[in-house]
Amino acid sequence: MRREREAGSSRPGRRELVNGAVTAAGIVFRTSPGQVAGLVVLMLLGAAAPVGVAWLTRAALDTLASGNAAGGASALVPIVVGLAALGMVVAFVPQAEEYLRTELARRSGLRATDRLYRAVSAFTGLRRFEDPHFIDRVRLAGQSTRAPAQVVGRAVTGGRAALTLVGFMVSLAVLSPPMVAVVLAAAVPTLIAELVLSRGRASMLWRIGPAERREFFYGHLLTDPQAAKETRLYGTGAFLRGRMLAERRTADAAHRRTDRRELVTQGGLALLGAFVAGGGLVTVVAGAKGGTLTPGDLSLFIVAVAGVQTSLTSLITDIAYAHQQLLAFDHHCAVMRAGPDVPPAEVSRPAPPLRTGIEFRDVWFRYRDDHPWVVRGVTLTIPHGTSTALVGRNGAGKSTLVKLLCRFYEPTRGAIYWDGVDIRTIDPERLRERVAAVFQDFVQYDLTAAENIALGDLTALDDPFRIEDAAVRAGIHPSLARLPRGYDTLLSTLFLDETAEDADPEMGVVLSGGQWQRLALARALIRTGRDLVILDEPCAGLDAEAEYEVHAQLRRRRADGTGLLISHRLGTVRDADEIAVLDDGEVVERGRHDDLMALDGTYARLFRLQAENYHLDDVQPGAGIS
Numbered sequence: 367m368r369r370e371r372e373a374g375s376s377r378p379g380r381r382e383l384v385n386g387a388v389t390a391a392g393i394v395f396r397t398s399p400g401q402v403a404g405l406v407v408l409m410l411l412g413a414a415a416p417v418g419v420a421w422l423t424r425a426a427l428d429t430l431a432s433g434n435a436a437g438g439a440s441a442l443v444p445i446v447v448g449l450a451a452l453g454m455v456v457a458f459v460p461q462a463e464e465y466l467r468t469e470l471a472r473r474s475g476l477r478a479t480d481r482l483y484r485a486v487s488a489f490t491g492l493r494r495f496e497d498p499h500f501i502d503r504v505r506l507a508g509q510s511t512r513a514p515a516q517v518v519g520r521a522v523t524g525g526r527a528a529l530t531l532v533g534f535m536v537s538l539a540v541l542s543p544p545m546v547a548v549v550l551a552a553a554v555p556t557l558i559a560e561l562v563l564s565r566g567r568a569s570m571l572w573r574i575g576p577a578e579r580r581e582f583f584y585g586h587l588l589t590d591p592q593a594a595k596e597t598r599l600y601g602t603g604a605f606l607r608g609r610m611l612a613e614r615r616t617a618d619a620a621h622r623r624t625d626r627r628e629l630v631t632q633g634g635l636a637l638l639g640a641f642v643a644g645g646g647l648v649t650v651v652a653g654a655k656g657g658t659l660t661p662g663d664l665s666l667f668i669v670a671v672a673g674v675q676t677s678l679t680s681l682i683t684d685i686a687y688a689h690q691q692l693l694a695f696d697h698h699c700a701v702m703r704a705g706p707d708v709p710p711a712e713v714s715r716p717a718p719p720l721r722t723g724i725e726f727r728d729v730w731f732r733y734r735d736d737h738p739w740v741v742r743g744v745t746l747t748i749p750h751g752t753s754t755a756l757v758g759r760n761g762a763g764k765s766t767l768v769k770l771l772c773r774f775y776e777p778t779r780g781a782i783y784w785d786g787v788d789i790r791t792i793d794p795e796r797l798r799e800r801v802a803a804v805f806q807d808f809v810q811y812d813l814t815a816a817e818n819i820a821l822g823d824l825t826a827l828d829d830p831f832r833i834e835d836a837a838v839r840a841g842i843h844p845s846l847a848r849l850p851r852g853y854d855t856l857l858s859t860l861f862l863d864e865t866a867e868d869a870d871p872e873m874g875v876v877l878s879g880g881q882w883q884r885l886a887l888a889r890a891l892i893r894t895g896r897d898l899v900i901l902d903e904p905c906a907g908l909d910a911e912a913e914y915e916v917h918a919q920l921r922r923r924r925a926d927g928t929g930l931l932i933s934h935r936l937g938t939v940r941d942a943d944e945i946a947v948l949d950d951g952e953v954v955e956r957g958r959h960d961d962l963m964a965l966d967g968t969y970a971r972l973f974r975l976q977a978e979n980y981h982l983d984d985v986q987p988g989a990g991i992s
């Protein structure tokens with residue numbers, strides 16, 4: 367049940383809504399208490415002015431109708447001055463209120479955005495980011511960062527409407543008490559209907575989340591430069607566009623159904639309100655004709671009925687809108703409520719410097735309870751100062767072991783030890799500080815070359831020497847030095863560096879796949895002094911010379927660190943201190959290259975298969991196959 371509330375349910379209960387309202391108010395008050403106070407003052411002015419106008423109008427009409435022209439003229443002066451002053455208040459208050467509300471929304475929206483993305487960054491594992499419900503929540507939460515200000519703004523305008531309502535109801539009660547009851551009774555169904563409608567709209571938005579996500583995905587494919595090659599070569603543009611539009615139609619149909627329901631309900635309720643007002647008017651005109659009411663009373667009645675109905679409608683709309691905003695803001699609150707995805711350590715401790723090594727002890731893992739095992743009882747030691755290679759077929763579980771070692775997931779059973787310390791007791795951030803890694807699916811940041819490297823260690827962001835040193839070691843320095851602005855060249859054709867005086871859209875540069883891979887390697891290498899270097903397929907896109915250089919570098923680096931290398935190119939792992947062969951999540955062979963060749967098992971078979979492609983007879987003795 368709790369999991370459903372966290373991830374999948376669209377219906378927050380009353381308690382969640384109340385908590386959401388308190389949180390929203392807290393965000394807004396902390397952001398700008400002065401502006402909230404300003405809004406309240408405007409609210410009081412805005413509430414009193416229309417009622418004052420109605421009473422002053424009545425007084426003016428009755429003064430004129432009394433026929434006391436001489437005395438009436440001087441009596442009219444303060445009334446007219448009062449009417450003029452109130453007219454100015456009525457004209458000015460909405461403008462000032464709009465300005466304050468918008469400014470408050472901007473400021474508190476910034477605070478809510480900061481709060482949201484802090485919470486998202488605090489998830490140390492990957493599970494949340496693989497949960498489509500959670501991704502929808504974050505998207506909707508990102509769209510509702512102005513909801514706190516909207517809720518407070520609506521509370522203020524609702525308060526104003528309520529005060530005006532009370533003022534007009536008192537006025538109406540003076541003239542026709544039954545009319546108060548009739549108008550109020552007609553308002554109850556409106557309030558209930560509006561609340562039901564706003565709940566319906568919120569759950570419709572939640573339901574169409576997956577369709578909108580897919581629409582975005584297909585739309586992105588149609589404009590993504592990397593996908594452009596395939597979509598053109600395979601001629602899939604029309605197919606993807608068709609799918610994108612189908613998702614859009616699904617979402618539009620849901621919007622249309624909701625709009626129609628709102629039209630029918632709100633239209634019917636508006637007719638009911640008009641019927642009540644018309645009925646009241648007929649009664650009062652009859653009373654005026656009979657002489658029981660003055661022309662001033664008639665004017666006050668007409669204004670009061672209209673005022674009661676307008677302020678009631680406004681109050682109901684404010685309540686319904688605030689309710690809808692609270693439903694939207696619940697996505698924000700749900701992200702905040704979501705507990706840590708990787709259980710926190712009972713006693714969190716820093717990762718000690720690696721002295722003895724890393725040990726996987728009978729580790730079992732599957733991505734979900736209903737998924738098959740991906741890692742089955744792996745027991746493996748990576749001694750300090752050595753290099754270990756993981757090899758095996760696609761899907762054998764190699765990258766998964768790396769992700770477990772970095773604590774992106776917890777083993778389902780068994781444990782991983784860092785110098786004898788269970789890594790579950792180590793703060794993930796401290797553990798990761800000790801690791802440098804290149805992942806198979808490394809990120810290509812649309813940033814400058816220097817930033818792309820420095821993201822490996824932000825302390826190097828303003829240190830061109832460290833950045834260049836990492837680039838040299840990754841063999842990418844000559845390519846970067848030749849770029850139009852050297853290391854400051856933007857590696858993107860999507861963005862323009864507006865801060866540069868000679869900003870030129872043509873200055874964005876596209877690197878080749880292998881160059882990006884070297885850049886990712888530089889990003890890992892800038893993390894000097896780390897205990898463990900993990901390279902998951904670091905050479906897949908590299909040319910033979912680059913691969914040779916990288917391995918020479920890594921051999922040198924191994925002297926002061928521990929290495930874990932994953933590669934399908936078995937020639938690159940042959941000089942590892944230990945090679946572990948994974949098959950279907952199990953370690954099936956372990957040893958040095960020569961031992962495994964002598965064993966004549968999976969490794970030897972795969973190695974010979976690859977070696978055949980190199981026509982070993984053509985290779986000079988001692989050159990190796992890498």
Ligand SMILES: Nc1ncnc2c1ncn2[C@@H]1O[C@H](COP(=O)(O)OP(=O)(O)OP(=O)(O)O)[C@@H](O)[C@H]1O
Binds near residue numbers: 759
């Ligand atoms: N995030 C995930 N959620 C669910 N299943 C996953 C996830 N990541 C990987 N898997 C599954 O786990 C298995 C092992 O994947 P893993 O990436 O560890 O294999 P690998 O040995 O690194 O493969 P490759 O050589 O192709 O990179 C695969 O069957 C894969 O489908």
